[in-house]
Each structure stands twice: as structure tokens, then as C-alpha cells.
Amino acid sequence: MTRRHVRVVGAMLQNEMGRYLITQRPPTASLPLLWEFPGGRVEEGEHDAVALARELQEEMGVRIQVLEQVMHTHHEYPTYDIDFRVFRCRLSDPDAEIHHLRVHDHRWVALEEMGQYRFPDADAKTLARLLDLDH
Numbered sequence: 001m002t003r004r005h006v007r008v009v010g011a012m013l014q015n016e017m018g019r020y021l022i023t024q025r026p027p028t029a030s031l032p033l034l035w036e037f038p039g040g041r042v043e044e045g046e047h048d049a050v051a052l053a054r055e056l057q058e059e060m061g062v063r064i065q066v067l068e069q070v071m072h073t074h075h076e077y078p079t080y081d082i083d084f085r086v087f088r089c090r091l092s093d094p095d096a097e098i099h100h101l102r103v104h105d106h107r108w109v110a111l112e113e114m115g116q117y118r119f120p121d122a123d124a125k126t127l128a129r130l131l132d133l134d135h
């Protein structure tokens, strides 16, 4: 059987305090209750930036501007592979309320606190890059 390949985009969103937005996956999703960079799957024929803006609207009811790509990695999960790209983003309205439409929870997290949250394995490279940027 051929493995499933999934294209995934995630948002790196920083607030004016320098904290990053992370969201918690629902208890019923795959990788339940893990924390991640908000985003999701890119649909067939969809542009990454369009997919990312759509996902944040669907998951949290916020509008974003998608800026440059900061990371690209591949990761093999037991039953599928992901091609994962992270883009630096900006909230269109920095005071916008974050709704938990399809996320279980959210946090604005300082870099030194990231280690307290459990992320999917595919996020190791992004987290390392983030900590690197800090030095």
C-alpha cells in the first residue's frame, strides 16, 4: 500500500510581548491534546498562504497576513508522511479575540516556556529553529 502524503502549513505568530501562539489539538483528533503551531492541511490545488489563512479562520475565527516561510521539513508518522511548512504570520487585528472553534485551547508562550508543552514529533525542527533565533 502507498503511504499517504499530507501537505501541512503552520503559523508562527508573535505578539507584542514576544510570545508565540500555540494551540492544543482536540481530544478526539489524531495526536490528541498535543500543542502545535496553528494551521492544518493544504487542500488539493490550494496555495499554502490561502490554506493557512483559511485554517486560522476556521479554527479560531481570526484573520491573518501570511509573511515569509521560516521552516520546511518532512516527517514520517507511522501511517502517513507530512510535508510541513511554517510561515511567519501577523494577526490582521492584534486585539482580535481568539475563539476555540476547532482548537481545544490556546496559549501565548515565551520561548523559555516552550519546553513545558508537548508537540508532535514533526515540530522538533521548528522548535529548534525558534530557540536558535533567540540567540
Ligand SMILES: Nc1nc2c([nH]c(=O)n2[C@H]2C[C@H](O)[C@@H](COP(=O)(O)OP(=O)(O)OP(=O)(O)O)O2)c(=O)[nH]1
Pocket (backbone or CB within 6 Å): 006, 008, 009, 010, 030, 031, 035, 036, 037, 038, 039, 040, 041, 042, 055, 082, 120, 121, 122, 123
Ligand atoms: N497545524 C499543525 N499540524 C501539525 C503540526 N505538527 C504536526 O505534526 N502536525 C500534523 C498533525 C496532523 O497530522 C497534520 C495536520 O492535520 P490536521 O488534522 O490538523 O489538519 P486539518 O485541520 O486540515 O484536519 P482535517 O480537516 O484533515 O481533519 O499535521 C503543527 O505544528 N501544526
